[in-house]
Amino acid sequence: MTSLAAVARQVDPDDLAGAVAGATDSGGRFTGLVATARDGGATSLRALIADGASVEIIEALLPAGVDHYRALTPVVPGAFWYEREIHDLFGLVADGHPRLDALVFPLTGDGGDRLRPGRPEAGVRVDPDTSALPGHVYGEGVFTIPYGPVRSGVFETVEYLVETFGEDIPQLRVRPYLKHRGIARRFTGLDPGDGVLLAERAEGTMSAAHAIAFCGAIETLGGVDPPPAAQLLRVVHAELERIAHHLDSMIRHTEGAGQAVAYARLSWHKERLLRLQADLCGHRFARGVVTLGGTTGPPLLAPDEALGALRAIEADLARDLRTLMTTPSFLDRLRTTGIVAPAVAVVHGALGPVGRGSGTGPDVRIERPYGGYRQLGFAPAGPRDAGDALARQWIRAEEVAGSWHLLRQALDELGAHPDGPWRCPAPVADGTGLGWSESPQGELIYLVEVTDGHLAHVKARTASFHNFALFSHAFGGDILTDFVFIEASFGVNLAGVAG
């Protein structure tokens, strides 16, 4: 919430790669590349560099008619998916990009195509063109196993293409485009108040984190600091959401490993957590709580009652997790499965549990504390160096412990603010603002532009998208039966990947 109003350093399009590489060389962390359509066919490219306590924006403006620029990926590997996404949505061609395949929205034809859907003038309906999807592994007997989009189980839609000569997974391609909803363009023109509701639905399982980051950006622009009680309540919902999210990942692990009892018990705990969310705010996913300037109201459950309910769940969950994480038949499935090499994770700037399981990865709650986290303390998780699914599970278990700690503090302090205030006036100011939060999946950044009191451009840079580019790097020596664990250990929200 105390985010910077964004100030951008302007560079020439062809110097963008060099400038970003220079920033990362001097200690910055590349954390996103955002394209924005400008009037008259121009496009702004903005690279986000996390640098200690702030986020730097390096902007390059491509004038109308220019649709080529020097690719970032050769010098900043983390830009690999971003440049593909921008190619899909804006038709910009990154010269020197190793593989500019379709990702979030396949369309044939390269640059010069003004009708790419990222631009408002593209029209109200654009259909993906599946003929723009290429193949890419070659070798004797290599064939493609399409896994998805309708997969066995209740999963979000995505299509994985396993290109293999059998059970090994030498390379994996991800087709998230199937559920691309055009969220970024959907924001345009909305009232900021409605924007919060849409942000909650950008990644439906991380509603609180999105609402907090989005509101953070708007509040920064308006110079608003929400009241302390509201900030604490936001922390409560965000941490409950984090525990539920990590539990969901573990539940999917237990399901894959056939640990039926652990599966049943953990999913019962998750249900209790969602019910606690609902008891506190009326919604199982804490939607409609966080709003501009604070929260929509007081918690529906007294903090001490919530604390009691919380302690019961915490005790049960801690005991069950302890047992699960000492069950050899479970751990054996995760150990050395889906290794993301630390070197790869660092170069890519992996976020959240995926990054911290591979020895890197910031925690925004510590790196750039926001809202209630400025006054609450907790022990950060990890990092661990193994990089396998087990390391990611340990990180999640540690984060859950940290979240209980934060929840107890926040609810304690909320008891001191029985009457709020819960909300302060939040005037909306024009300009460009950045907001962030630590979503369960890692650092979440909102880049928001407000014009005439309405949202002109909003881009949610989700940790799911940023991390999922690493997914295909996690299949070193793994075979098809490891797939379920590797996917669960990434724990991404695919709506957030597809955009």
Added chain:
Amino acid sequence: MIPHLLVAGLCAWAAGAVIGLAFDAGRSPTREVPYVAGMVGGALVCAAGVLSVLHRPTTLDLGSTLGVGRTLVRLDGLAGLFLTLTAALAVLVSACLVSWAHQPGRLTGHGTAAGYLVMLGSVTVIVVAGDAFTFLFAWESLTVAFYILVGVRRDRGAHPGAAWVTFGIGKASGAALLVGFLLLAGRTGSYTLAAWAHVSPGGLHDAAYVLVIAGFGAKVGLVPFHVWLPVGYPAAPGPIRAALAGLAANVGFYGLWRFLAILGRPPVWLAVVVLVAGGVTALLGIVFAGVESHLDRVVAYSSVENAGLITVGYGVALAGAATSHPRLVAVGLLAASLQVLAHAVAKTGLFAAGAFITADWGTGTLDDLRGVGHTHRWAGTCFGLGSLTLAGLPPTIGFASEWFLLEALMQEFRVGPLELRLAMAAAGALVALTAGVAALTFVRLLGLTILGRPFGPAPDPTMVTDGGIFGRAGLGLLAMSCVGLAAASPWVIRFIADGLAPVLPASTVLGALKSPWVLQPVFANFSILSPSWLSVVMPIGFLAVGAFTVALSRGRFLRVRRVPAWRSATTGVAGADSYSSFGYANVARHVLGNVLGTSRQTVTVEDVADTGTLEAGHVEARSTVVEPVETYLYRPGRRVLLALANAAKRLQSGRLDAYVAYMLVALIVVLAVVAAVP
């Protein structure tokens, strides 16, 4: 009567060979004639074989007409059994070759027909030879015929070193036999095979036994002599492969059978070695058949596997002979004979059908051969039934033979020596494992290659011959034999029992018939099987279940709404989207990685501008296997040989005094040896 038939048959082949040599093979109007002669000769020799089995054994003395001692022709049951089998197959293969040669341009190598007919003649002469000279002469002719047939192709698909490897192993086999025969002849003073039965047990008897088994083992592809099969067979043109693998290789088994009859009781350790070698050969063969990606090489490796299986059965017979257990000899030899029969019929069918399939499709790579059953009804059916036979599945003769083999091995509790029991148990385990991998291997061929969903380029329908008229007759008979022999197994066993009479009494072998329709592993009250009933019951069962299902569903079973196969609702992928043959074999590459030495590489293809098909940043995935015998035995062996040759070169200094010194040393050594030997 029998000699006349034999002579007439050989004359027909000789005439065919002359015609084949006289005219160009490729496009001359007479190009089918030698193979018609092959059919005619085959039919005559086959009749001679059948009569030999049914009549009393006779030996014809041709005197010294050939100029190398007495020439004997021995016509007994064993000779008749193998004559019947090889000559019958000669008829069918020749029929396929008639159709093959009919297609202009398919047979280009001059001398193919002559080589083929010489091979048939050699096989016949080996089987009826009663003396060592005739036997060895025919054996060497066979090696030469193999060399011609393997080296005759000049096209792209031929393996350059194949003919040399084939010839080399053939010569090694001949050399082993020669030394073994000389040992026996030296001891008995006779070149008559029958006379060697009187060699007394001892070191020389055992040494000769080992040499003879090694010599015949090299011909059938026993480890470590199997390396020539996967390169030699595929290098031969078209259905000739069927003649090499399904027909001519049987002389090796004939030799083994014959010398069991002649040499009698082997040492126990020899039975142990043969059992283990057979088991290892079987496993090695099937493992490589399971991962090979070229059709002909898969079939060739399956020959290695079957050589192993048959040798295991032979090993059981040796074990019985070593422990004076005639029933064990009977069950072992019966199992081995049935396996020889099953393998010969199925292998001939596979290679003959495979020849038409690969020629029409223009490729032998399994990944490119998909759903060939849709384009080749006859060849596909023959190939499919042959695969089922080699996989040992009911109701084929392969099921009966493998059942007998496993039952024979289960009799290990009846033998005394512990090492023999262990060897039989180990061989049993290896054979069981082989049978499992064989199922996997032939499921791959049947499920993907024959019945798979076609994708990729298929041959132009107008160019598909599917065997032609004669070929179809041959393929059809081969396919029918795979199941028909199983249905007729009681009669087949009676015939084999008569054929094995020179080795042991027919009555012992006939112990395998519990009742006219039910078989048992010679020993009573052990287990039973009736392939005949099976071939009646299985089709009726299928029909009954089908009728029941249709009736129960009130006909709705026949009226179904058809939708595309469920593929996770995918939009579709570029290239192959279902298991390739190579991919299907990946399980075997993984699980049997210790045998195969599997390694996997993923290479990022960066600089691919010249290929024009790949894009930069793409990945090529590979998985490779290593042939252990060739890699760890022959290659180092070849290096050692080359090093020795280089060292020997240094001896050739060109100085007279040095050569005199060498001769002096050699003389002293010879004298010392002579003085030392009593």
Added chain:
Amino acid sequence: MPWVPRGLRDGIVTTRYPRRPDGYGPHYRAAITVTGGPSSPKASAPGGDRQLASLCPTRAITVDGGEVRVDRGRCILCGRCVAERPELFAFDPGIDVAAVERDSLIVPGLAVGADHDPDDDSVERARAELALRVRSLRRSVHIRHVDAGSDGAEEWEIAALGNPVYDVQRLGVFFTASPRHADLLLVTGAGTAGMAGPLRRTWQAMPAPKIVIAAGTDAISGGLAHPSYPTYGGIGTLLPVDVWVPGSPPSPFSLLNGILIGVGMLDPRRQR
């Protein structure tokens, strides 16, 4: 082994629904209801119809001649209308929000209070037609779920149906991997252009009789994700929908309610 005493200690956590009402259900905000009557003077005061309608970010509120209606198929339960106009709108707790007719999601119905509900006929017909179709399912159903562009939360709620609290297997409801074995297609999400083809292929791959449930406001109308260039605004234009389950996301109880209505294991009238 340590699991056993824990399981014994925690006892049965499974709901008795639908045999008995569940205690949790009424606590959950499942829908918005209009408390002010259609002719209530409160409806037109203050600010006018237009402002009342624009209160809703998804235009679920319509005012027609003084009659205020909420389309639950559009409502994303943000609660803004309840907060701004508590005299007109209220959260409707409960779990029985599913409907077999799209129009019956609009509350209050077009002629509430009249002796004869003209809408009832079509609802009745739809229900009868559905009952006839699902008769052969014999009260056990296999479900294939397809995400056609959800935000991810719907999947959590559907997956929750398998947890010990809801445990739908006790009712003969199973999730299946292949649509070949499925009787019921449970679709979430706003209907993205990318999923139109896969969704149709899945539906085609199912044997008849088949039931389609649109689960969630996004699947009914596109919710807040619509209008957008790659969305169809619900799956109703892509497939013939039999049961509509509103909610953003619908709670597991709402989903279960919809499934039971779909397979005829629950009579929606008796519920109310």
